[in-house]
Amino acid sequence: MxxxxxxxxxxxxxxxxxxxxxxxxxxxxxxxxxxxxxxxxxxxxxxxxxxxxxxxxxxxxxxxxxxxxxxxxxxxxxxxxxxxxxxxxxxxxxxxxxxxxxxPTAAPELTWALLLALARSIPFEDRRLRDGNWQSTVGFELAGRTLGVLGLGKIGRRIAAYGQAFGMDVIAWSPNLTAEAAAEVGVRRVSKDALFREADVVSVHVRLSERSRGVVGEEELRLLGARGVLVNTSRGPLVDEDALIRGLHEGWLAGAALDVYDLEPLPADHRLLSAPRTVLTPHLGYVxxxxxxxxxxxxxxxxxxxxxxxxxxxxxxxxx
Known part of the structure; x- marks a missing residue:
């Protein structure tokens, strides 16, 4: 055989x-x-x-x-x-x-690493320091901010707990999430629009299916807005990649930390590689x-x- x-x-x-x-x-x-x-x-x-x-x-x-x-x-x-x-x-x-x-912990830990790296511009500052430069960016703290968890399953619940440990207010939405299930883990259930409108950070943790494909589109990203950041370690097609790239280039989205993409491995000439305010990893969630x-x-x-x-x-x- x-x-x-x-x-x-x-x-x-x-x-x-x-x-x-x-x-x-x-x-x-x-x-x-x-x-x-x-x-x-x-x-x-x-x-x-x-x-x-x-x-x-x-x-x-x-x-x-x-x-x-x-x-x-x-x-x-x-x-x-x-x-x-x-x-x-x-x-x-x-x-x-x-x-x-x-x-159960590999993907959640990478998710939080990506968020921290984006919040403090760690990859950018690392490159600048190695080139002989000193401080050049001003980061933001997670404490006191609102974390929106899109999909409160096994991974989403861990992310919610991380957010709470960092002093964040945590809200969540998914199609079948009830207020009671959210309250069990100290999370407030909100509507999908409210999640993107209220959150400073949205982390995506829903399974990819025909129903969930494109669940984060331009409308949601614009609600997240110029001070909001998106983290996606779930699956690339859950997010409208074209809208995400436009939002980063046009400035109506503050940043994105991504481990997953529509096409993998990511081509060397992909537009995300030149998009500003991003932290990108090559699908390391389970690695x-x-x-x-x-x-x-x-x-x-x-x-x-x-x-x-x-x-x-x-x-x-x-x-x-």
Missing amino acids: RLAILDDYQSVARDYASWEQLAADGVSVTFFDRPLKDDADVVASLRGFDIIIAMRERTVFGRERLAQLPGLKLLVTTGMANQSIDVPAAEELGIAVCGTGGS TEQSYREFYGGAFEDVKAWLRGSPVRLLTPLHR
């Missing part, structure tokens, strides 16, 4: 699980350290593999693509949810889909030692269990 591990950009996947042990089961492992470009590239590169391990939602496995991979028997996703995998189609095609655990141990260690366990005929963490109901 052949196993493909996708999107190993840092060439570290082999360090987080004992892949060499799979040789005893007749499984050879191939590590892909480059992104697969398009449908033709994906199909040509992965045809002939029996097992694929996908990193988050980076590679789409829709019905048509899965049908073009007739040898595929097991598809593992890091994490227990992946909007890029058509799980019912996989079920129909006889492909088992399994997930893994993950770190920690602890997270990789959960992802790759769990994926290894999934493969071993499936080879034994007793798959674990199945997302395809009929395979359970």
Whole structure:
């Protein structure tokens, strides 16, 4: 059998699980350290593999693509949810889909690091200092400001707690959030418009779906205004990227801290790279030692269990 591990950009996947042990089961492992470009590239590169391990939602496995991979028997996703995998189609095609655990703190901690870096212009001042300059910006403090959390799920609740620890007033909105659920964590539920109108900082933590795509558009960004900043460590398409870039260039948005983008990896000539008042990171939300141990260690366990005929963490109901 052949196993493909996708999107190993840092060439570290082999360090987080004992892949060499799979040789005893007749499984050879191939590590892909480059992104697969398009449908033709994906199909040509992965045809002939029996097992694929996908990193988050980076590679789409829709019905048509899965049908073009007739040898595929097991598809593992890091994490227990992946909007890029058509799980019912996989079920129909006889492909088992399994997930893994993950770190509950990796993404929230990066979110707060990005906000602090933006508030105190840390990347900019670091570059200036190395060039022989001294103080050049005036930052802002988080204490006493209002944090708007868009999506009060597992990650959003951690962000709310961070905000409270820093002395911020925390408000939240998501389509199904109730005032009672918000009050349980000391947060005030407001309408979507009020969130952007009242907040000094909005942090995005909703899942990407067709319903949530573009949930932050120009209207919301203008409500956030010339003194407001946006932090997005969730998914790029949740935010209208064109409106965000215009707001930064035209000055009706104070700043943005981003870890996710519409197109990843971000092209070298992308307009965000030249946008003012930004802090940008290359989707590092899950990139920690602890997270990789959960992802790759769990994926290894999934493969071993499936080879034994007793798959674990199945997302395809009929395979359970």
